[in-house]
Amino acid sequence: MLPRIALVHPELTYSLPPAVTASTGLDALTQCIEPYVSNQANAITDSLARQGMQAAARSLLRAFQDGSDAAARNDMAFASLCGGMALANAKLGAVHGFAGVLGGMFPVPHGVVCARLLPYVMATNVAAITARTPESPYRRRFDHVAQILTGDTSATAQDGVTWIEQLSAALAVPPLSTFGVTEAAFDEIIAKSQVASSMKGNPIPLADQELRDILTAAL
Numbered sequence: 463m464l465p466r467i468a469l470v471h472p473e474l475t476y477s478l479p480p481a482v483t484a485s486t487g488l489d490a491l492t493q494c495i496e497p498y499v500s501n502q503a504n505a506i507t508d509s510l511a512r513q514g515m516q517a518a519a520r521s522l523l524r525a526f527q528d529g530s531d532a533a534a535r536n537d538m539a540f541a542s543l544c545g546g547m548a549l550a551n552a553k554l555g556a557v558h559g560f561a562g563v564l565g566g567m568f569p570v571p572h573g574v575v576c577a578r579l580l581p582y583v584m585a586t587n588v589a590a591i592t593a594r595t596p597e598s599p600y601r602r603r604f605d606h607v608a609q610i611l612t613g614d615t616s617a618t619a620q621d622g623v624t625w626i627e628q629l630s631a632a633l634a635v636p637p638l639s640t641f642g643v644t645e646a647a648f649d650e651i652i653a654k655s656q657v658a659s660s661m662k663g664n665p666i667p668l669a670d671q672e673l674r675d676i677l678t679a680a681l
Contacts, residue, residue: 470537470543475525483526484633485573491518492576493545497552499587499603500663507552514544515610537677553663556583556655556676563654568640581627582679588619590666600665603604639681642681648677 477485494514497507498670514556529536549558560583561575584604591601601619610624643651652673655661668676 465659468546470539472532472539474527475535475539478529480526480529481634482573483538484522484531484635485571485577486538486542487525487573488630488633488635489573490538490542490545491515491522492557492580493554494518494541495580495584495607496555496557496660496663497545497548498552498607499600499665500555501600501665502553502663505550510544510548511552512556512606512666514541514548515607516599517541517544519611519613523629523632544678546572554660555664556587556661556668559655559658559664560651560673560676562658562660563651564638564643567647568638568641568643569650570638570643574636574641575638576681577630577633578638579625581630581675582597582676584626585623586668586672586676587665588623588658589670590668592619595666598666599610605664637681638677643677643681645678645681650676651677 477482491514492509494511498511498515499504518536518541521534521541522529524534525538557576557579560579561572564570564575565572588601588604591598592602595601604619606623608617608619608625611617611622611625614621652670655673656670
């Protein structure tokens with residue numbers, strides 16, 4: 463289903479409670495990060511993703527802390543729009559590979575799944591690329607993500623992971639166990655996620671054990 467027109471207006475978000483601002487905001491940021499490091503990234507989606515990451519990096523925490531901050535809400539609406547256009551013209555990654563499956567199996571909001579998984583997926587991707595393909599251009603892309611998020615031109619991929627971890631903690635994203643996710647379901651979640659369309663955009667194929675470790679950390 464494709465709309466003829468989409469109205470993305472920050473004033474429609476002013477009344478969102480902090481918890482919803484946090485989860486949907488981190489989802490919007492994820493939808494900028496994943497296309498940028500996707501194996502289908504291109505010059506057009508790169509431009510959109512970079513602008514979206516910049517806007518979310520400077521404004522998500524502010525919007526969480528003060529929902530009436532018009533400038534912050536405007537930035538987050540813009541980040542959401544950039545992410546939507548980027549993902550439609552590239553691919554996503556392991557966060558969204560998991561998200562559709564988890565959302566179908568448990569009563570957990572999509573934004574919460576993405577918000578909870580993002581730091582662990584980023585850390586796992588960086589570790590996997592560093593260990594298996596250290597010269598991969600995707601390693602440098604994670605450095606670029608870190609530099610955009612932190613505003614530090616010398617930041618590395620690990621700095622980006624740390625920044626996301628700290629932001630997630632500040633936004634008080636709930637664990638997946640809050641919504642009934644248990645280790646007993648991991649095998650089914652992993653099997654379904656491995657064949658999800660979004661997982662195919664991840665910058666490096668992740669093994670079942672790596673996906674299990676991500677879920678364990680997010681639980």
